[in-house]
Amino acid sequence: MVRAIQLSIDSVRAGEGGPFGAVIVREGKIIAEGVNRVTSTNDPTAHAEILAIRQACEALGVFELKDCELYTSCEPCPMCLGAIYWARLSQIYFANTAEDAAKIGFDDSFIYNELKLAHAERRIPAIQLMRAEALAGFAAWTAKTDKIPY
Numbered sequence: 001m002v003r004a005i006q007l008s009i010d011s012v013r014a015g016e017g018g019p020f021g022a023v024i025v026r027e028g029k030i031i032a033e034g035v036n037r038v039t040s041t042n043d044p045t046a047h048a049e050i051l052a053i054r055q056a057c058e059a060l061g062v063f064e065l066k067d068c069e070l071y072t073s074c075e076p077c078p079m080c081l082g083a084i085y086w087a088r089l090s091q092i093y094f095a096n097t098a099e100d101a102a103k104i105g106f107d108d109s110f111i112y113n114e115l116k117l118a119h120a121e122r123r124i125p126a127i128q129l130m131r132a133e134a135l136a137g138f139a140a141w142t143a144k145t146d147k148i149p150y
Contacts, residue, residue, distance in 0.1 A: 001071045001073075001095060003021070003023050003030060003033065003071070004022055004023050004048075004071045004095070005021065006021065007021025007023070007033060007035050007048070007073070008020050008021035008035065008048070008073040009021075010035070011037075015040065016035050016036065016037050016040045017035065017036035017037045017039050017040055017046070018038065018039075019073070019074075019104075020035065020036040020047065020048040020049075020072070020073055021033070021034070021035050022034050022035075022048035022049045022051075022052040022070060022071065022072040022073070023052060023070075023072075024053065024055075024056040024065065024068050024070055024071075024089070025068060025070075025071060026056075026060075026065075026068045026069075031056050031059055031060065032052045032053070032059055033055070034047075034048040034049065034050070034051030034052035034053075035048050036048050047077065047079065047080050048073070048080075049072055049076050049080035049083065049084065050080060050083055052070070053065065053070075053083055053084070053087050053089075056068060056087075057087070063150060064088045064150070065087045065088060065089050065090075066088045066089075066090060067090060068089055068090060069089060069090055069091040069093065070084060070092050070093065071093045071094075072093070072094050072095070073094070073095050074095060074097070074098075074100065075094045075096065075097050075098045075101070077098075077108040077111070078108055078111045078112060078115075110123075
């Protein structure tokens with residue numbers, strides 16, 4: 001956790017992005033780390049946790065991090081939490097809370113609230129199109145005999 005917090009401070013000082021740092025640990029050793037680089041890379045998905053997950057998966061040559069833990073300087077946002085679950089990390093440790101982040105302008109509560117709404121009622125309406133045609137992709141996946149399930 002000490003390293004994740006230091007990364008968050010260093011990121012602010014270097015002008016890389018927001019005050020967030022994350023490390024991924026496997027068997028007691030840091031295998032990946034990330035800092036928030038949203039504004040320095042013009043990438044809204046460049047959160048510390050996402051970058052650390054990408055780096056860890058590349059380093060280990062896997063798409064699941066089942067035997068790894070995440071240490072992050074702040075409670076993960078909804079996007080990062082989703083990525084953490086998809087990566088199947090075994091544990092999350094965090095320092096600052098979502099409420100702490102909201103107090104300095106990083107408030108993600110509206111996303112949690114949006115998810116509770118019907119698609120058409122969301123701030124960015126989601127409109128379903130061509131479901132019948134799109135099911136062909138799912139049928140192809142179902143029929144594929146050499147797929148790698150995840």
